[in-house]
Amino acid sequence: ARQIIIDTDPGQDDAVAILLALASPDEIEVLGITAVAGNVPLALTARNARMVCELAGRADTAVFAGCDRPLGRDLVTAEHVHGKTGLDGPSLPEPTMPLQDAHAVDFIIDTLRAKPSGTVTLCALGPLTNIATAFEQAPDIIGRVAEIILMGGAYFEVGNITPTAEFNIYVDPQAAQIVFGSGAPLVVMPLDVTHKALVTQVRNDAFRALGTPVGVAVAQMTDFFERFDKEKYGSTGAPLHDPCVTAYLIRPDLFTGRHINVEIETASELTMGMTVADWWRVTTRAPNATFMGDLDADGFFALLTERLGRL
Numbered sequence: 001a002r003q004i005i006i007d008t009d010p011g012q013d014d015a016v017a018i019l020l021a022l023a024s025p026d027e028i029e030v031l032g033i034t035a036v037a038g039n040v041p042l043a044l045t046a047r048n049a050r051m052v053c054e055l056a057g058r059a060d061t062a063v064f065a066g067c068d069r070p071l072g073r074d075l076v077t078a079e080h081v082h083g084k085t086g087l088d089g090p091s092l093p094e095p096t097m098p099l100q101d102a103h104a105v106d107f108i109i110d111t112l113r114a115k116p117s118g119t120v121t122l123c124a125l126g127p128l129t130n131i132a133t134a135f136e137q138a139p140d141i142i143g144r145v146a147e148i149i150l151m152g153g154a155y156f157e158v159g160n161i162t163p164t165a166e167f168n169i170y171v172d173p174q175a176a177q178i179v180f181g182s183g184a185p186l187v188v189m190p191l192d193v194t195h196k197a198l199v200t201q202v203r204n205d206a207f208r209a210l211g212t213p214v215g216v217a218v219a220q221m222t223d224f225f226e227r228f229d230k231e232k233y234g235s236t237g238a239p240l241h242d243p244c245v246t247a248y249l250i251r252p253d254l255f256t257g258r259h260i261n262v263e264i265e266t267a268s269e270l271t272m273g274m275t276v277a278d279w280w281r282v283t284t285r286a287p288n289a290t291f292m293g294d295l296d297a298d299g300f301f302a303l304l305t306e307r308l309g310r311l
């Protein structure tokens with residue numbers, strides 16, 4: 001199994017991504033979950049991450065709290081999408097499992113130093129503040145990262161928080177610039193892909209029909225989370241952005257993309273956080289990321305439903 005750290009700001013779609021990972025021990029070993037401020041403030045994302053572990057029956061998972069604000073900007077949150085708690089929809093009990101004492105950034109650094117080089121994969125589901133801070137504090141770990149698989153950015157689908165920026169990159173563009181410029185192997189799941197991972201009524205019914213606490217909670221999460229995208233984009237249902245990251249670890253064949261250069265806009269207030277993706281390779285800038293463009297949505301939902309049924 002691939003050893004991973006999940007860096008996250010749950011978020012209903014983050015929650016589903018975590019559940020998918022915890023349901024797939026043959027392919028994925030979750031070394032720890034690091035919470036970051038994003039969809040809601042840090043205290044809530046650290047709480048929500050633990051609620052999701054308990055929902056999965058995995059209260060033994062190590063959860064760490066990380067950075068409570070972006071590197072150089074005020075925190076922008078997304079309660080308008082995810083609700084007041086970040087995990088509105090199901091009524092889950094308050095978590096009783098502990099939050100680890102260590103800071104998330106120290107956990108990332110210590111883990112990458114302790115494990116053999118090239119064996120730990122970072123899965124980033126929120127703003128990149130924790131990972132960028134770890135890279136700044138301990139540049140020696142960058143070369144030890146197996147791969148960073150992240151949800152963020154957009155190309156044809158442009159933006160969801162500003163006309164040109166996707167939320168995770170917009171919240172901390174400086175952190176994104178550090179990560180995209182780090183030289184670590186990157187796989188990017190932009191809105192171009194995640195807006196194809198749409199929950200339809202049939203797909204939501206399949207979650208609910210699992211009849212388990214996990215299946216019902218996931219159906220309630222997507223019921224809540226979909227209203228934003230339905231109103232805003234007229235889409236059929238909730239886009240499961242972040243589960244694309246953990247699905248990629250299990251079934252990379254579901255995704256197609258290109259190895260291209262991607263730069264992050266950090267100067268212009270108008271286009272702040274834009275992922276300038278050289279999809280057509282019109283520059284000579286060196287490729288730094290595999291930027292996904294398409295996914296097999298039916299295959300993705302079949303995988304997700306089957307795995308959630310194991311919890």
Ligand code: BDR
Pocket residue numbers: 011012013014039078081125126151160166167168241242
């Ligand atoms: C991303 O932003 C958050 O709202 C979601 O959890 C996802 O990670 C989508 O733009």
Ligand code: CA
Pocket residue numbers: 008009010011013014039125126242
């Ligand atoms: Ca997220």
